[in-house]
Structure formats: structure tokens, C-alpha cells
Amino acid sequence: MKSGFPLYAAMIAGLLVLATTPLYADNYVVRTAAIVAMYGALATSWNFIGGFTGYPSFSTAAFFGLGAYVGAICQRHGIPMGLAWAIATVVVAAFAALLGGIILRLRGHYFAIGSIAVVELCRLVVSSWSSLTGGGDGLNLPLMAWPPEELMRFFLFVMLGILLASLVATIIVDRSRLGFGLRCIHQNEDAAAMVGINTTAYKIAAYTLSAMFCATAGAAYASWTGYIDPTDSFQIVMTVKVVVMALLGGAGTILGPTLGAAAFVLLEELFWANFLDWNRAILGVVIVLLIFFLPGGLLSLGMRRLRAAKVGGGQ
Amino acid sequence: MIEPILRLDGVSKQFGGLAALSDVSFSLSEGEVVGLIGPNGAGKTTLVNVVTGNLRRSSGRILFKSEDVGLQKPYQAARRGLARTFQIVQPFPAMTVLENVTAGALFGAGAGSLGDARDMAMQSLEFVGLDGLADRPAANLALAARKRLELAKSLAMNPRVLMLDEVNAGLNSSEIDGALALIRKIAERGVTVLIIEHLMKVVLSLSKRLLVLHHGQLIADGPSAEIVADERVIEAYLGAKFAARLKELNHG
Numbered sequence: 001m002k003s004g005f006p007l008y009a010a011m012i013a014g015l016l017v018l019a020t021t022p023l024y025a026d027n028y029v030v031r032t033a034a035i036v037a038m039y040g041a042l043a044t045s046w047n048f049i050g051g052f053t054g055y056p057s058f059s060t061a062a063f064f065g066l067g068a069y070v071g072a073i074c075q076r077h078g079i080p081m082g083l084a085w086a087i088a089t090v091v092v093a094a095f096a097a098l099l100g101g102i103i104l105r106l107r108g109h110y111f112a113i114g115s116i117a118v119v120e121l122c123r124l125v126v127s128s129w130s131s132l133t134g135g136g137d138g139l140n141l142p143l144m145a146w147p148p149e150e151l152m153r154f155f156l157f158v159m160l161g162i163l164l165a166s167l168v169a170t171i172i173v174d175r176s177r178l179g180f181g182l183r184c185i186h187q188n189e190d191a192a193a194m195v196g197i198n199t200t201a202y203k204i205a206a207y208t209l210s211a212m213f214c215a216t217a218g219a220a221y222a223s224w225t226g227y228i229d230p231t232d233s234f235q236i237v238m239t240v241k242v243v244v245m246a247l248l249g250g251a252g253t254i255l256g257p258t259l260g261a262a263a264f265v266l267l268e269e270l271f272w273a274n275f276l277d278w279n280r281a282i283l284g285v286v287i288v289l290l291i292f293f294l295p296g297g298l299l300s301l302g303m304r305r306l307r308a309a310k311v312g313g314g315q
Numbered sequence: 316m317i318e319p320i321l322r323l324d325g326v327s328k329q330f331g332g333l334a335a336l337s338d339v340s341f342s343l344s345e346g347e348v349v350g351l352i353g354p355n356g357a358g359k360t361t362l363v364n365v366v367t368g369n370l371r372r373s374s375g376r377i378l379f380k381s382e383d384v385g386l387q388k389p390y391q392a393a394r395r396g397l398a399r400t401f402q403i404v405q406p407f408p409a410m411t412v413l414e415n416v417t418a419g420a421l422f423g424a425g426a427g428s429l430g431d432a433r434d435m436a437m438q439s440l441e442f443v444g445l446d447g448l449a450d451r452p453a454a455n456l457a458l459a460a461r462k463r464l465e466l467a468k469s470l471a472m473n474p475r476v477l478m479l480d481e482v483n484a485g486l487n488s489s490e491i492d493g494a495l496a497l498i499r500k501i502a503e504r505g506v507t508v509l510i511i512e513h514l515m516k517v518v519l520s521l522s523k524r525l526l527v528l529h530h531g532q533l534i535a536d537g538p539s540a541e542i543v544a545d546e547r548v549i550e551a552y553l554g555a556k557f558a559a560r561l562k563e564l565n566h567g
Contacts (some may be wrong), residue, residue, distance in 0.1 A: 114320035177421060181428065184418050194367070194405065195472060196393035196423035 006030075011167060011255060014262075019160055022153045030152050036265045037159035040208040041213050041258035042238075043245040049210040050250035052179060053203060054186035054291070055104070058116040059096075060242045063214035065119075065233035066092050069126055071219025072139045072228055074202065081223055088219035089212055100204040107189075116239065123234035138229030141222055155224045161256065162220065166213040170254050173209070180304030183205050245289055250297025259298055282283060320345045321334070321397075321476050326375030328358075328365050328531075333423070335361040336531045338375070343476065348498075348508045350518035350539065351492050353528035354552055359511045360402060362528065363478045367392040367399050393423045397452055398474035400465040402481045408454035412464055415453050416440055416471045423472025432471075439471040442480040443497060466497060476507045483517055495520060519543070527551065 019035040040061055049057045067088040074084035103114045126133045133139065145150060173179040184192040193199050200287045222228045241264065249260025267286060273278035294300065319342035328336040335358045343349055345441060353359050364370040366377055368387040375387045379395060387395070407415050416436035417429070426432035440446040443463045448456065453464060462482050469477055479498065483491050491514070502508050512518045517540070518525065525542040527535040529551040535542050542548055550558040 113445075124530075175429075177429070180418065180421065183410070184407055184422075187409055188405055189403035190369075190389075191401075191407060192418070193389040194393055194399065194401075195419045196390050198388075198390045301382065 009256060014255075014258065015160060015164060019157070019201070022149070022156065027149060027152055030156055031270055032265065033270045034152070034156040036262045037156065037163045038217050039242065039245060039261040039265055040258035041159065041163040041166045041217050042242045043249070043261045044163065044170055045210045045213040046242050046246050047170060047210075047251060047253075047257045048173065048182075049251070050202075050246060050311045051257070052173070052182040052186065053206045055203065056108075056112040056115075056243070057207075057210060058112055058236075058239045058243065059099075059118045059211075060214055061234050061236065062119040062241040063092050063096060063124045063211040064218035064238065065126070065230075065235075066095065066122055067215030067218030068222035068228050069133055069139070069218075071142050072222045075133065075141050075223065076139065085216055085219040085223075089216045092215030092218075093208050093212045097204055100207035101200070104200070104207060106205045116236065119234050119236060119239055123230050126234070127230035133230070136230065138227055138232075141226050141228070143226055144223070151224075153269045155220065158220050158224075159217065162213055162216050165216075167254070167258065168211060169213075174254060178202065178205060181217070183252075248287070248290055248297055250299035253297070253299050256297050256299045263298060269292045317344060319343055319378075320380060322376075322378040322461075323366070324363075324376040324378065326365060326377060327373050328370060329373045331552055334531050336365065336372075339528070339531075339533045341460055341533060341536055343507050343509065345475075345507055346502075346505050347524065348502045348510070348522045350522040350525045351509055351511045351528060352513075352515070352518055352525060355530040357551075358531040359528055360480055360485055361531075363399055363480055363509075363511065366478065376562055390422075393472055394425065396422065396473065396475035397478075398469040398472045398476070399461075399478040400480055400482055402484065404458075404461045404465050406453035406456075406461060406464055406468075408452070410453055411450050412445060412453055412456070412467075413437065413440065413449040414487065415464060416467045419468040419471035420473075423474075426489075428525065429500065435473075436471050440469040442470060442500070443467045459486055459493075461485065462494065463497070466501070474506055476509065478509045478511070478512045482510075483514060484497065491517065515543070 010302050018033045018037055021030045042064065046057065046060055070088040070091045071084045074087050075081060079087065099118065103111065103118070106114045127136050129135070146154070181192065181197045184197055185199055185202060186197070189199055218233070245260040245264045246257040247260065248264055249258065250256025268283060271282050275282055324340050324341035326336060326339045327334065335525035339362065351359055351362070361370065367517045368389045368391065372385050375385070379397060381493065384392065384395065403566055407418065413433065413436055416439050417432045420426045420439070421429065421432035425549055426434060426435055427549050437446065437449065443466050445460060445467055448460065451462070456464060464481065483494050486494060495517060498508065498510065510518060510521060523539055525535070525539045526533060527542060527548050534547050534551060535545050546558065546562070549561065
């Protein structure tokens with residue numbers, strides 16, 4: 001689905017809305033905007049493997065957590081923050097490429113379970129390897145002695161930058177040979193191999209892309225909060241949330257995952273604020289309803305209306 | 316002597332204790348149209364799977380243009396020019412007919428860009444007569460059109476050798492005639508074609524040479540007219556008892 005102008009317009013408008021929050025809103029809203037951008041980047045990353053390729057990956061939290069730890073360890077050894085994030089991105093991408101060669105042999109449910117095990121495994125390794133990671137005590141990062149507003153604004157722009165990078169990568173992949181090949185694999189992997197697609201290499205590329213931006217986001221998140229520990233960095237809940245966001249917005253589309261992330265984070269905030277005891281249950285019901293009645297995601301609503309308008313105009 | 320385009324040399328495939336193929340040797344010359352027949356379970360599809368790397372041969376050599384390709388992966392076979400169709404059609408269901416064929420041109424034939432690939436795909440679709448359905452989702456096609464789509468997709472890959480695994484199964488007789496004309500047109504382009512078929516009518520009308528596979532062994536290889544009169548072939552198809560009775564009838 002290549003819709004040039006409206007797509008870019010919607011993307012830029014969305015990013016501008018998030019980027020301008022510091023001008024008119026308080027720190028709580030700016031923080032929420034940064035969280036939307038972060039989850040947008042995570043869901044857009046997941047889209048490479050889950051949306052384009054159709055491999056239900058649940059390893060997002062592993063990449064996020066590893067990114068956080070690699071970044072934190074680098075920073076504690078005196079490496080400047082930006083460079084530490086870059087190192088985290090490269091190291092985790094390499095890790096994903098190696099891991100992908102192994103677990104992408106699994107298909108369907110088996111792959112889903114294999115990928116979720118990666119999160120647990122990473123958490124256990126990190127919490128046991130105390131000499132390097134501080135174990136269960138976690139790690140402190142160098143504090144940034146900036147005023148709270150400035151700090152908040154800085155990390156909003158960092159997260160927006162990561163989101164933008166992941167979206168640009170998505171657009172490039174969508175229009176390239178790689179994206180076409182990944183869609184073929186999604187539809188019928190055996191047939192994809194028979195027309196000459198190196199399915200293994202393509203899947204590894206998608207899995208690596210799905211890891212890279214998560215790692216950058218994780219490393220940036222670690223610098224932002226100033227403290228990380230294994231339980232917080234490798235959360236199964238996060239892994240599941242990101243998949244729900246992508247499905248909610250529209251898996252396999254360019255803007256769907258970001259839209260889903262925004263909707264999800266806003267709903268979550270709304271329910272936390274208004275129904276403290278019941279928020280998880282209400283959120284669960286909302287997710288079930290959305291997936292039942294809107295299987296193509298929120299974006300499919302717009303598509304449906306567009307199609308209806310076209311049919312109406314033709315008569 | 317001209318080097319054959321595809322040569323099998325003592326190829327065997329074991330599934331545990333079962334020999335699906337044992338010591339199969341033959342070669343195809345460039346531009347030849349050859350039929351491969353044999354009763355159910357003879358190993359015809361296994362043979363194709365072994366050649367295209369969907370299955371790994373247990374022993375023997377597979378030579379494509381004198382290069383040993385016994386260890387290749389399916390995608391490598393496709394890029395080399397060893398294309399095949401499946402007995403059960405394998406489209407990309409949610410993609411359009413044109414996109415399906417574009418995949419063949421882009422990855423199999425190595426088209427330079429998506430635009431080039433689309434042009435090549437359109438040519439293939441015109442060749443098989445599916446250009447009118449280019450924008451339909453592949454899942455909406457009827458069986459005969461789906462089989463044509465498989466052919467168009469394989470053709471877009473610009474193959475040197477095309478292995479057709481029962482492309483006519485499930486078609487009615489007028490559809491079969493259409494498919495036959497199409498296969499003839501493909502052969503005229505100089506593509507080497509190996510046709511795997513159940514229907515004798517189809518094989519005999521297309522190929523001057525037949526290979527007969529029975530219990531994984533190549534029991535005959537020669538001109539079609541001789542092969543269909545061969546006792547061992549008749550025996551393989553009808554069983555020893557009926558073959559004997561047929562012989563009596565012919566002589567009596």
C-alpha cells in the first residue's frame with residue numbers, strides 16, 4: 001500500500017504534535033509524549049519481523065534490556081552518552097543477527113515461545129553476572145545535572161529521533177527488494193524460497209532491524225532514568241504490550257504501529273488516572289474488543305472509510 | 316558431444332529405511348522436452364525435490380551445466396535457472412497476480428529494480444494469457460488460472476530448466492488443451508522442460524522421450540513410442556498379472 005503524500009503528511013503532523021508539547025503543556029504531558037515516542041519506536045521495530053515477515057516475535061524486551069545494560073556499562077566506563085547508545089545499538093544488532101540464525105528456524109507458535117524465552121534467558125544471565133551487571137542490585141548511571149524541564153525536553157527529542165529513524169527505515173524497507181521479499185515470506189515461505197528469495201538471510205535482516213532501534217531506545221531510557229535493574233529492564237509485560245500496540249494500530253503498515261502505541265499509552269494513562277483498581281482489567285477488555293472487532297487495526301478504519309467514499313463517488 | 320544441461324549421476328534418496336530414489340541416472344539436453352512418468356509413489360516428486368534442493372540427496376551427483384549442485388538450497392536453484400511448479404499450487408494469496416509474478420522476476424531472474432521486474436512480469440502474464448487478471452488477488456483465481464499463474468511465475472524467473480509437477484491435475488479436457496499449447500510455446504523458447512504427469516495423453520503429445528520411474532528406480536529411458544510398448548513399463552502400471560493377460564490378448 002503505497003500512498004505517498006497523505007502518509008508523509010500524517011507522519012510529520014504526528015511527530016510535530018509530540019515535539020511541540022513542551023511549548024504549551026506541563027511536564028506530565030511531555031513525559032507522556034516521550035513515552036509514546038519510545039513505544040512507537042519499539043512497535044515500529046517489531047513491525048519488521050512481526051508485521052512484514054509474519055513471525056510473531058516476543059523478544060522486544062530482550063533487545064530493550066540488553067541495550068539498556070550495554071549502554072549503562074559503557075557509560076560507567078566513561079564512554080560519552082551518545083557513543084554509548086551507538087555501541088549498544090551495534091552490539092545488540094549483532095546479537096540479534098546471531099540469535100536469529102538459530103531461532104528463526106522455528107515457525108509459528110514455536111517461534112513465539114522461543115522468542116519469549118530469550119527475554120527470560122537474558123534477564124537470568126544479566127542478574128547472575130554480578131561482576132559486570134551488578135546483579136539484582138542494578139546499576140546506577142552518571143547523573144545528568146540538568147534542570148528537570150530541560151532534561152525532559154532532551155529525552156523527548158531523543159525518543160522522537162529514534163522513532164523517526166525507525167519510521168524512515170520502515171519506509172525504505174517497504175519500497176525495497178527486502179520489503180517485498182519479507183511480504184512474500186509472510187504469505188508463503190516455501191514459495192518465497194522457490195522464486196529465489198534467500199529466506200534465511202531476509203528473516204535475519206528483519207529480526208536485526210527489529211532489534212536495533214529497541215536497543216537504542218533501551219540505552220537512552222537507561223540514561224534517562226539513571227538506574228536500571230534486571231526485573232525492570234527485561235519485562236515480559238513490555239514485550240506483550242509492544243505486540244498489542246502494533247496489532248492495535250495495524251501490523252504490516254507503516255504508521256499503524258506508532259498510531260497503536262499512541263492509542264495504547266493514552267488509554268493506559270486514562271485508566272490509571274480514573275480507575276486505579278480496575279485499570280488492567282478495563283485495558284484488557286478494551287484490547288479484546290478492539291482485536292475482535294477491528295482485526296486490521298485502527299488504520300483499517302480509515303481505509304474502510306476511504307474505500308466507501310471512493311465507491312460512493314463512483315456512482 | 317554437447318554437455319547436458321542437467322545430469323543426474325547415481326542419485327539416491329533414503330527416508331530412514333525407505334529408498335525413495337535408488338541410483339537414478341539420466342541427463343537432459345538443452346531445449347529438450349522430456350516426460351517423467353510412473354505409478355503413484357514411484358518417487359517422481361521426490362526426484363524434483365532433490366534436484367531443486369527442497370530435499371537433500373543421500374548420495375550421487377546432480378550436475379547443472381557441469382556444476383555439482385547437490386548441496387544447493389531451493390533459492391539457489393531458482394537463481395541458477397532451475398525452476399519448478401508444485402503439484403499443489405503455491406501462490407502468495409494476498410498479493411495480486413502481477414505481484415506474484417513480479418516476485419519471480421525480481422528474485423529469480425535478478426531484475427535490477429522493482430520497475431524492471433514488473434515489466435518482465437507483465438510480459439510473462441501476457442505470454443500465459445493472464446494479463447487481464449493482473450490486479451486480482453491471487454487467492455480469487457480459479458484452479459486453471461492458478462496453474463497458469465504458477466507457469467507465469469516460473470517463466471518470469473527466466474529458467475533454463477523448468478520442471479512441471481502435474482500442472483494438468485484437476486483440469487478439464489479443454490483446460491488441458493490450453494495448458495498443452497502453453498507448454499509447447501514455452502518449449503519453443505528453448506527452455507528445457509521436464510513434465511511429470513499421470514495422463515499419458517499429455518506426455519505423449521508433448522515429449523518424444525520418456526523416463527519411467529518405479530519404486531524409486533529408473534526402469535526405462537527412451538523414445539516415447541518404444542517406452543509405452545515396453546513390457547516392464549506396462550507391468551509397473553498394470554501389475555504383472557494384467558500385463559501377462561494383455562500380452563496374451565495381443566498375441567491371441
